[in-house]
Amino acid sequence: MTTQPAPVQPVLIDGDWRAASAPVGQFRAENPTTGEAIGPAFPICGAADVEAALAAATAAAAELAATPPERIAAFLEAYADAIEADAEALVDIAHAETALPKQPRLAAVELPRTTNQLRLAAKAVRSYAWTQPVIDTAANLRSHLAPLGKPVLVFGPNNFPFAFNAIAGSDFASAIAARNPVIAKAHPSHPGTSERLARAAFAALRQAGLPAASVQMLYHFDHAIGGKLAGDARLGAIGFTGSRAGGLALKAAADAAGIPAYVELSSVNPVFLLPGALAERGIALAQEFFTSCTMGSGQFCTNPGVVIVPRGEAGDAFVEAAKAHFAAAAPSVLFSGGVLEHLQKGIATLRAAGAQLLAGGDTGSPGYRHAPTLLEVDATQFLREPQALQTEAFGPASLLVRVDGVAQMVQVATAFEGNLTGTLYANSADDAAWNDVAQALRPRVGRLIANRMPTGVAVSAAMNHGGPYPSTGHPGFTAVGMPAAIRRFAALHSYDNVPEHLLPPELRDHNPGGVARQIDGCWCVDDLETKQA
Incomplete structure (x- = not known):
């Protein structure tokens, strides 16, 4: 029996769903759990x-x-x-x-x-x-x-x-x-x-x-x-x-x-476990970290890719608990073969730079699967190879960095590239440590988080889903949160001595919509004549 080729879907151009003009190829979606092609074909446009x-x-x-x-x-x-x-x-x-x-x-x-x-x-x-x-x-x-x-x-x-x-x-x-x-x-x-x-x-x-x-x-x-x-x-x-x-x-x-x-672009979203919080609830934090790292198979741009853990009894207990969670987890399904390959390359780069494998590291089948993977490196080595050890391993993988105290935490914080988020876990005994670490971390992250993992991104006017390069291309803008996200796609228009009736509505003397406007340095919703009076 001859298999009929999958139909090729149209593209939407100029108000018309139409066949692609001179496409250079076609592709189909894949079921990541099996690796098999599914659904109709779609054109690769020329x-x-x-x-x-x-x-x-x-x-x-x-x-x-x-x-x-x-x-x-x-x-x-x-x-x-x-x-x-x-x-x-x-x-x-x-x-x-x-x-x-x-x-x-x-x-x-x-x-x-x-x-x-x-x-x-x-x-x-x-x-x-x-x-x-x-x-x-x-x-x-x-x-x-x-x-x-x-x-x-x-x-x-x-x-x-x-x-x-x-x-x-x-x-x-x-x-x-x-x-x-x-x-x-x-x-x-x-x-x-x-x-x-x-x-x-x-x-x-x-x-x-x-x-x-x-x-x-x-x-x-x-x-x-x-x-x-x-x-x-x-x-x-x-x-x-x-x-x-x-x-x-x-x-x-x-x-x-x-x-x-x-x-x-990319982000490893560092998480710092300050000593008081680690001693108080380190085992619970290991579970919270594992859940965050493997949520959505780790395929979030806010995945906790690097966790900074103090040495000592509480730090060792956290590492052992996290290691047990990762080792017991089944392989996670990834979006595609490309994501799987990228994850493998990222883990290989981390290991080549001195990170040791604690759990995972294996692929699975069928489809595109990879075991949740935990690695560890000493802070001294991290500071020696900061660029390689900040490689994003996009998927259910994370690197633990072991530090000798708050002073070394600050050194590690200072070595980070720009990231979307940075997280500090603290309790009331950690205020001094918070101030030291946060001061070093704040210029390097778009969103500073306390006492929760970074994977949630609220759709809020106060949200910053952005950050310094190379997490994004510009530190002054967010991709989430209205109205701030809209301002990326706008131009600043100034009107000099233009007659009032020819101005855009929100710049006229009368303010029928009750728009918040800055008039002579003060934000208000008044009509201009009311404000001047």
Whole structure:
């Protein structure tokens, strides 16, 4: 019997679901638990499709920038509603493509987080909170953040099929909220999930009356085409979450063309166990650490990749308890063969730099599996080889660094590169140690955490899911949390002596929407005449 080839799915370009034009290949999703190909085929686009999407988005940019905020908010909310209405099918597809558990991860955690992000973006749009209006009455100057007037290119990662998906996640919601067209580059680990989300997005777009090319999606293209696209001056910005190598290559192309690239790259998220906390609850902390390190098969950008443990009886007991947890654990399923290979290379680099294997280290079958892996190194060796021993081993793996006291903890903290997070476990006896270690660690992390593992990222206006290089490309921005995340995809527009009736609504004297504005140095919601009176 002749096996029929899998059908090739269409791409979304300029308001049309159409067959790829001159694709350079195709691919299928894989079931990570077996390694087998599943579902339909998806095209690897060539230069013609990429150019068509960029040209369409460029043509739509001015119209979208002029679209009333209410229609943008309506789109975001309609899209969130559509995702929830299709939740069961979306969770089924995402589970098949990623092996992430349906409950609680996909259905009860990540999908609600995604719709929450979209609705928070809608709220920020209606309130103008992301625009930060400023009025200087003496100089008759007014300014706010406004659309870029150009498309945003969004690359989605492998580890969040919903919350960071290029067609549904935080970067997508942020760029659309700032009224910029989005060209979404889906991740090949979950193309079926991305297609279903894109169909919901396009239906919501039509319902809200946005320009047809406001939302477009391509499943895949090669690195050369990606680099050329990233350096095209018609782009307004890039949002990327993924590997350091891939992100830096795109950033280099974007930098050469003067295009802002907001890239999330890698992070080992150091965790410091201060002496008082370790003595008080070290065995419980070993369980907490193991749970965090293996959650989602360790495939979080906030996974605790390095844990700093004092020597002594309490430290030894923690290590033995953690070692027992790791040694007893079954192999974890990873997203793909590429993730498995990257994890193996990372562990090999750590061992070559002097880390000793305490537990795990083995692969499993069928599919893409790796045993939870624990390594250990002395602080002296860590300080001798800090770069190699900060290699990200993306997966269920972590490195313990044994220190001789708080002073050596500070030395280790000072040796860290930029990270998304840094955690200190402490009790009331650790205040002095906290001050010393936190002072060294604070400039090196985006989010400083006390007494809990870093794997949770709350969708909050106060969240910073960012950090110093090389965790991200810029320390002043976050990929999570509205309205701050929206401001990455905005331009600062200043108006000098422009007649009041020609100004954008939030910069006029009358403030009908009750927008929070800075007027002559004070934040208020008053009309300008009221403020001056």
